[in-house]
Amino acid sequence: MARVISLQCFSLARLLQSRPSVRPTLLFHHPRFRPISASSVSSSISDEDYVSLTEEELMKQCEMDTFKASGPGGQHRNKRESAVRLRHVPTGIVSQAVEDRSQHKNRASALARLRTLLDLKVRKTIDLNEYEPPPELLQILPKKSTIRGADSGPQIGPNNSKFASGMQALLDLIFAVNGSVADAAKNLGLSTGALSRLILSDDSLRMEVNELRSSKGMRPLK
Amino acid sequence: MGKLHRKTLETGVEGLGDSYFTESLALSTPPDDPDPLDSNLLLRELQWLLQDATGDVGRSQNPDLVPLRADLGDLYGLWRERVLERRPFQYVVGCEHWRDLVLWVGEGVLIPRPETEVVVDLVREVVIGRSGRGDGEEVWADLGTGSGAIAVGMGGVVGERGRVVATDLSEVAVKVARFNVERYALKDKVQIRQGSWFEPLEDVKGKLTGLVSNPPYIPSRNLPGLQAEVGRYEPKLALDGGESGMDHLIHLCEGSVSYLKPGGFFAFETNGDEQSEFLVDFMVSKLENSFRDVKAVADFAGIKRFVTGFRS
Numbered sequence: 326m327a328r329v330i331s332l333q334c335f336s337l338a339r340l341l342q343s344r345p346s347v348r349p350t351l352l353f354h355h356p357r358f359r360p361i362s363a364s365s366v367s368s369s370i371s372d373e374d375y376v377s378l379t380e381e382e383l384m385k386q387c388e389m390d391t392f393k394a395s396g397p398g399g400q401h402r403n404k405r406e407s408a409v410r411l412r413h414v415p416t417g418i419v420s421q422a423v424e425d426r427s428q429h430k431n432r433a434s435a436l437a438r439l440r441t442l443l444d445l446k447v448r449k450t451i452d453l454n455e456y457e458p459p460p461e462l463l464q465i466l467p468k469k470s471t472i473r474g475a476d477s478g479p480q481i482g483p484n485n486s487k488f489a490s491g492m493q494a495l496l497d498l499i500f501a502v503n504g505s506v507a508d509a510a511k512n513l514g515l516s517t518g519a520l521s522r523l524i525l526s527d528d529s530l531r532m533e534v535n536e537l538r539s540s541k542g543m544r545p546l547k
Numbered sequence: 548m549g550k551l552h553r554k555t556l557e558t559g560v561e562g563l564g565d566s567y568f569t570e571s572l573a574l575s576t577p578p579d580d581p582d583p584l585d586s587n588l589l590l591r592e593l594q595w596l597l598q599d600a601t602g603d604v605g606r607s608q609n610p611d612l613v614p615l616r617a618d619l620g621d622l623y624g625l626w627r628e629r630v631l632e633r634r635p636f637q638y639v640v641g642c643e644h645w646r647d648l649v650l651w652v653g654e655g656v657l658i659p660r661p662e663t664e665v666v667v668d669l670v671r672e673v674v675i676g677r678s679g680r681g682d683g684e685e686v687w688a689d690l691g692t693g694s695g696a697i698a699v700g701m702g703g704v705v706g707e708r709g710r711v712v713a714t715d716l717s718e719v720a721v722k723v724a725r726f727n728v729e730r731y732a733l734k735d736k737v738q739i740r741q742g743s744w745f746e747p748l749e750d751v752k753g754k755l756t757g758l759v760s761n762p763p764y765i766p767s768r769n770l771p772g773l774q775a776e777v778g779r780y781e782p783k784l785a786l787d788g789g790e791s792g793m794d795h796l797i798h799l800c801e802g803s804v805s806y807l808k809p810g811g812f813f814a815f816e817t818n819g820d821e822q823s824e825f826l827v828d829f830m831v832s833k834l835e836n837s838f839r840d841v842k843a844v845a846d847f848a849g850i851k852r853f854v855t856g857f858r859s
Contacts, residue, residue, distance in 0.1 A: 389847045390847070390848075397819055398819070398850060399663075399816065400761075400765055400777070400818075401769075401773060401774065401777065403658065403776035403777050403781075404661050407644075425644070426595060427661070427664070428847075429645070429647060429661075430644070430646075
């Protein structure tokens, strides 16, 4: 309990510098986490549809580490290390969360992050001869796409939670055409420029595409 | 509560804050400390302290105003206690974030540990598994509830038909637990009773759907070597498990025979591997035919932390 209840004010700027970031951040570059990080996991091909798994099913596929696991734990320690790291065993993808004060909440954040990483990193194989973009992909395309029907509704942007599944389908396609934006654009009824703009509208999407392109010796999109 | 414009404080306070907190961080690694504080953790705690000490900036009409719940001098005093006296951070700010709860804690009650969060998950699984079976009231008990963490957590998962009775010997614990129950508006769902283990539960003897506890389990000889935050500040009553550490655990196992109804569930937290293995064996062989599906369950660090099972 706060002992003294009085109200004072001091510089907001000063205070904001020391306040924890409001947005959760991934501490992949924290030295303790460096040995395994999601960014070092290369994309894998899988027929498993991880996206449709429930929280509990997904959690069952994970190994969970809490940091400082050495020592007896429990009543012996004053535990302020509430950080959680999940390792998704089938893919080796690792996600973690440290920013919350309870382990329970960090576990939920890590699991949500794992889902995003699975969307980004796990590719489905596509048969280009019979390719038809799935509805979740159509939803994130701009209206000028010639294959986008009126029933696809308004274009969904990166801030919408449905964007992730569309992004996953888009990455599946871009991987299938070996990173060629022009070839992917043709399959989507878009100009190369329009698809480039879509890719550049989301940081994680752009980074994934560029990672693939650089592995194929192509110039990154900017 | 009053408000001051930042201009009136600008010069003095900004400088003060800077030097105070820098100095206290520098103090965080005394060279002669056998169990030094981790400076990364301390930095995170300092952020949490500021989080707890500042009011809602967004609601302030003037974005230059930041409401503070304690004056800077007091905050600095609290931080010094944390770093120099090793007072647990949770006692300094008076709360612990546990599961999705923020619980009041203070000297006199054990600070709930992250490991113990799992007990509520274990209960939730059983409640889900039982749903659709029977339609009567289901009573769950948490013995030695301390801050009431498990009891409040269970209050949220036992379902429509469930209610929780929690006991603690300590007067302080009962007061803190009641506060936490009321804070989460669970007064009708979770009842806190003062008394030793099963003593206040005569009215529900043989009727319990479930029984959980995180009793003191540290062997007495290990108490002097505990981490400073634990050994100096947390109540011995909540830590000391007697010579083997298992005095209370064994009492709880024996009591479960008569307090659980047939098919009733139990989960106890233990000191880890050795104690859990011993208890599994004890409940299977010594209290023969009383329990089924007795097993040790690991915590997230892979230590066999819990013993669970069902009354036959």
